[in-house]
Amino acid sequence: MAALTASSLAACAGGGSAQEVTGPAQPGGVLRYGLSQAPTCADPAQAGSNQTIYVTRQIVDSLTDQDPATGELTPWLARSWEVSPDATSFTFRLHEGASFSDGTPVTADAVRASFDAIVNTLGGAKAPLGASYLAGYTGTDVIDGHTARVSFSAPNAQFLQASSTSQLGILAPATSGRSAEERCAGDAIVGSGPFVYTDYQQDRSATLAKRDGYAWGSEVFGHDGEAYLDGIEFTVVPESGVRTGSLASDQLDAVSDALPQDAPQIDAAGGRILTTSNPGVPFGFQPNVTAPVVSDPAVRTALVTAIDRQELVDTVLGPDFVPATGTLAHTTPGYTPLGDVTHDPDRARRVLDDAGWREGPDGIREKDGRPLSFGVTFSAVFAGNQAILELVQQQLRQVGVDLRLDLVSTAEQTARQASHDYDTTYYNSTRADGDILRATFGLDGRNLNARGPIPELDEVLAEQLTTVDAGQRAEALARAQQLVLDNGLWVPTVELSQAIGVSAAVQDLRFEASARLQFFDAWLAER
Incomplete structure (x- = not known):
């Protein structure tokens, strides 16, 4: 041995x-x-x-x-x-x-x-x-x-x-x-x-x-x-x-x-x-794309750049943790860093402006009479979760988004995930293999996004299962990581350590x- x-x-x-x-x-x-x-x-x-x-x-x-x-x-x-x-x-x-x-x-x-x-x-x-x-x-x-x-x-x-x-x-x-x-x-x-x-x-x-x-x-x-x-x-x-x-x-x-x-x-x-550091999918928000507000792709896109991940690490977690830089953690075989995961609140504001979300008198945006407000269901399965989300709540408010925190037991979070009873759900998932993308986002996986077919993503998630060649799998998984982000299926925050x-x-x-x-x-x- x-x-x-x-x-x-x-x-x-x-x-x-x-x-x-x-x-x-x-x-x-x-x-x-x-x-x-x-x-x-x-x-x-x-x-x-x-x-x-x-x-x-x-x-x-x-x-x-x-x-x-x-x-x-x-x-x-x-x-x-x-x-x-x-x-x-x-x-x-x-x-x-x-x-x-x-x-x-x-x-x-x-x-x-x-x-x-x-x-x-x-x-x-x-x-x-x-x-x-x-x-x-x-x-x-x-x-x-x-x-x-x-x-x-x-x-x-x-x-x-x-x-x-x-x-x-x-x-x-x-x-x-x-x-x-x-x-x-x-x-x-x-x-x-x-x-x-x-x-x-x-x-x-x-x-x-x-x-x-x-x-x-x-x-x-x-x-x-x-x-x-x-x-x-x-x-x-x-x-x-x-x-x-x-x-x-x-x-x-x-x-x-x-x-x-x-x-x-x-x-x-x-x-x-x-x-x-845990391999797999880093901590983040998984939006229910059938829920009000987060069904708007522009909202999901804006959330990615509205979050200051380095501040989350520096303020809440400390030097043993790192900001998420993609839809996989950096220790996962096949990981690819994604340049779109950067803090740019001005870009987030432009995306929301272009989508018709206008700032209201209380600073929270609204569209067609609906405030830009949604909930996140989470548990204390990791001790830092609540403090992280409280800081994210403050960061999102700066671009006109109202995030409501819904702390529940782990058992209740699992049950609500199974019934898609949430706007967004916050968690991470650990596995030392890039196939965790299929398990998390695939139509034949958990699909907590409650999404329908996305042909390009579905094809590449299936493709990476067809070969045991590490290089070919890595190429397919790199495309899958970008497509998950492009379709607003995950809003990463920090990697779990x-x-x-x-x-x-x-x-x-x-x-x-x-x-x-x-x-x-x-x-x-x-x-």
């Missing part, structure tokens, strides 16, 4: 001075982790938020893994694979010694049951990411006990990278046979990962224990054999100040969403902040390719 060096950890460390620990990793101990939001479900297939995936990633293995440094796909449960020339079938040869935590072996039948359940039992409502990765799925053929061929009705080049995600992690048949609701309880989830659930309390906590005998880790992992930690205790601590205080007072070992104002207290306690506060005791806590935490190599020095 590839060794992970101290220098690679330093490269993803932000503010604070790390305490250097010499000598080999020490097994044992329970890492206490403070989540900023409650996991939504114990099931990896149904996980969407970062806080949920931090938990579920640890208990499920995937067919492949993705090297966070190079983006290269590497073996995990599948020790080798073949892709058909037309990218419609993928044949995986499985590790013959891997087993689930209930003692049953990881087999081709388990692969089939896992994918069949995502498509037939969970579907797009419960597992939107996994269902989008399996779009066009026609089934899995069991070639022999440890060889599975996954097939699609049309070319699906993105599936190979999707096979590295936790949403397509392989679960035991005992789990795959359960309903979506049953699978949200921790005792229903049987994976082959390096940790297992020992307790799961919805909205409160999740407790994991090391899987004894684990010996089939990813080639990206830094060591062979079992995890170093005896266990992980995840506790939900929504208040940023309480999380930081608990870390500084040695009640927690690591915490999510360590914001700039938290850094001095973490540093003073001898800790540090680990950071990395993971900012994890850790105590001096925490060593080798790693980010995987999608910027989620992987605890396999983590260990605890003396507290």
Whole structure:
């Protein structure tokens, strides 16, 4: 396995001075982790938020893994694979010694049951990411006990990278046979990962224990054999100040969403902040193009240049974050910067003037008796969301736009997205593959824009699925990124970065390719 060096950890460390620990990793101990939001479900297939995936990633293995440094796909449960020339079938040869935590072996039948359940039992409502990765799925053929061929009705080049995600992690048949609701309880989830659930309390906590005998880790992992930690205790601590205080007072070992104002207290306690940028679609507004006001393309165009993204970073987030420069984050394979994503309020005013939106007596524009006012539905799934949107609200008002903030729970936001009950919805979506554009904006994806056909965009989103050639895919994805912006389907703001506060005791806590935490190599020095 590839060794992970101290220098690679330093490269993803932000503010604070790390305490250097010499000598080999020490097994044992329970890492206490403070989540900023409650996991939504114990099931990896149904996980969407970062806080949920931090938990579920640890208990499920995937067919492949993705090297966070190079983006290269590497073996995990599948020790080798073949892709058909037309990218419609993928044949995986499985590790013959891997087993689930209930003692049953990881087999081709388990692969089939896992994918069949995502498509037939969970579907797009419960597992939107996994269902989008399996779009066009026609089934899995069991070639022999440890060889599975996954097939699609049309070319699906993105599936190979999707096979590295936790949403397509392989679960035991005992789990795959359960309903979506049953699978949200921790005792229903049987994976082959390096940790297992020992307790799961919805909205409160999740407790994991090391899987004894684990010996089939990813080639990206830094060591062979079992995890170093005896266990992980995840506790939900929504208040940023309480999380930081608990870390500084040695009640927690690591915490999510360590914001700039938290850094001095973490540093003073001898800790540090680990950071990395999320690939995928950056934070932004997705307009419902059937809703009043934002159905006007001129309004959507004006919003892009009315927002001062650098001010958002400088005022709210700090130097570990960067402004969005396109419809993909800069760490995404195939990313292309888009020159139209620049702050130019005068241009925004001209676009609105030309479209007939005139400034009213209160400074808010109006047209045909309707004010230029719309809502944004969002949740606090990222701790900085409300402060970001409050500043965007001020920026938009300067060009005559009234933005109404609608803070809801994560569950309510998901439900309202499914029913298109919003003017705009604000979120980000993480994936280390440019196909996230199809999953987010395609007619066969989530299509939260509620749009109809856009032939040029639809064609290029389909085209990038037809080839496994990286250069050809990148060309198609570059066109798709521009077309998403040109059609006003996304108004980007900032790229999400993971900012994890850790105590001096925490060593080798790693980010995987999608910027989620992987605890396999983590260990605890003396507290």
